[in-house]
Amino acid sequence: MYFYVAIDIMKMYNNYILIFGGDVVITYNKEKQIFKLDTKNTSYIIGFLRDRLLLNLYYGKKLKDFDYNLSDLSVHGRSLTSVEAGLEGAGQGEIHSLDFSTFGNADLRLPTLHLKYADGSMVSCFKYRNHKIYAGKPLLKGLPATYVEDDSEADTLELELFDELQKVSVTLIYTAFNNIDAIARSIRVKNEGENQVQIARIMSATIDMQSAAMDYDFLHLDGAWARERFVRRQPIYKGNQEIYSRRGISSPHHNPFFAMVRKDATELNGEVYGFNLIYSGNFTAGIECDVYDTTRAYIGINPFTFNWELESGDEFQSPEAILTYSIEGISGMSRIFHKLYRTRLCRGKFRDTQRYALINNWEGTYFNFTEEKLIDIAKKGAEIGLDLMVLDDGWFGRRNDDKSSLGDWFVNKEKLPNGLDGLAEKINAIGMKFGLWFEPEMVSPDSDLFRAHPDWAIQAKGRASSLGRNQLVLDLSRNEVCDYIIDVITDVLSNANIEYVKWDMNRSFSEFWSFGLDSEHQGELCHRYVLGLYRVMETLTSRFPNILWEGCASGGGRFDGGILYYMPQIWTSDCSDAGERMRIQYGTSICYPLSAMGSHISAVPNHQTGRECTLATRGDIATMGQFGYELDMSKMSDEELAQAKEQVKFYKKYGEVFHKGDLYRLRSPFDGNEAVMEFISEDKNTVILNYANRLCTINNAVVIVKLAGLDPDAIYTEVEGHIGNNTFSNMVTVGREYSGEFLMNYGLKFTNQRDFQTTIRIFVKK
Ligand code: DGJ
16 A cells, blocks of 8 residues: 655655655755656756746756756856846856746747736746645546556646736646656646736647757657658757647647657667657647757647637646656657556556457448448458457448538438347347447538537638538537537447447548637637547546447547547558558557557458558558458458458457567668567567568568567577468478577578568567
């Protein structure tokens, strides 16, 4: 049982006041006004300069002591920059590394917080007011966030600052996790004055790094529909480099994630700082490198589509940002995010369990299905050992194509004469569970819902509306719209035995305007939408805790930590081609665990690329994620079904190693021809190597892959494996023993014999 010693029973040691939360996580040096936040391997140190500026003093490898005097600060002058009022003798505003900044004083870099006051002023001046340190971690009202199950897992520091003139307080919330090298940060602003205050910009975290920008690369994930989260690593240049979304959703274009990777860092070694925003809407994130090479990293809500009116007495809570630091390279950073998100962001019954292996009818039938057809597919699924059949788009209203009926969530009796309950019963009778697709945030102009409530869609008054996939976005900033969605989906889910839901969202915003907001509050639409969405998701997922929920947005268009808080898995991409998935899943794994990635085997030629990967390759790529099929199974040959049966068995046997194991990325498909990933099970006993090549060139060099993370003194026996197309099975040497030292230093040899060929090799520690 965790024992927390209250703050008033404090031990003085080395001039620090120690706060006990399991291990010591947060310490405070009162004399120097320095706070030291420790995780298992990292330290994050901040301190006040004369109550006025909150400095970032250090973030990196764990330090035992931090013997630092703020008077050590360099005070050399820089012409054409100003000295912060009240800080004379402490150098110009822009030489300091800050952990919190506002606009309008001497520091003119992109600020954490930019407020506009009733008198037209944009100048803020916050000073330390008080702080508290406590065991555990607070929930963020209405927002997804990481959590603890026991207060001993983390300590939290809440630092309160106050602007005396404008009567605004800011609370900076920092949580240091004990056993995971992550710091969670967010900001709460309270208007304690009489007048309205506008929040024009609020970052969840900004941090001025101690290191020179030029020593690092900017790594981020970009893409588009069907090619989500490709890895980009670029040198940092002087100026502001930003990734962002203004599309209403976090989007496939950029992900709310980036890393600062030390120039000499690789996948396996070197310093990497990771930043991720747990948020599903418009975000901004990036690095501002100024002329003195100071580096300000920032992440938060995109100010371009945001302006919040804070009334007297009101508070605003920002989303949560996660900061990580690793000296074990980019894979090391990923393992931190994976562990945190898999165990302390995802929630619910399915968080730790192996998920259903499923068959989804979308690519098999699209809108053209009958009850009989669905049953035929389900029967084949049951034969090969699948758990669940998902009915995708097209089961409601008059939805025979994508031109109508979104919003009318009433079963189409022409297609499903026995209703959803009748269909679910038949599928259950075959021994399969039944799952259903929805796109709750949308409305078709051709729908009863739109005809009844045209003002429920996001549209600009007096202007024509731009359609995306023939549809409009429902205005989830309005409570009545959210309530409608909750009621109508509750109704469907209560009237049939539905055990899985796929929650889709298929367009970006346009004509940003709400009929539900007055002119002063239109700038709040996008964030209010996200808050509405989170309320709907929270209500439905807690009302139906036995349903497995999967997020989706035209594939992986909203693959973020916000959704993972409500739904433990997300459809990774509408590109189901194994050759492209080699890259998409590899890129997604930079921040998100394999347990979060929906991944299916589809038919060949692939519907998106026309490529014909073997069934074995398609299986080897899909079994790494949350596995399923997405084709007309009734058209598979007996030979294919027999192979599929083996794939399901393989997934059920080894899925947990991919999902819960430690990931080491050994070769990047963004740098070369291969995507090679190694997974080490939680108990460290099973090691799986997934070697995937893209194009082969004939008579090529042998590729040697050195494994990582093994026990050098242990013996590993190769127990199982195969080459993608089964032609070269002599290459997998079942029964052979290798030392960990050999595997990590000599490695294993591979040749690329066929395009898009995969090899799986599995080792068990003796
Ligand atoms: C987009 C999704 O990503 C697909 O998987 C499918 O559900 C379609 N929408 C259905 O309209």
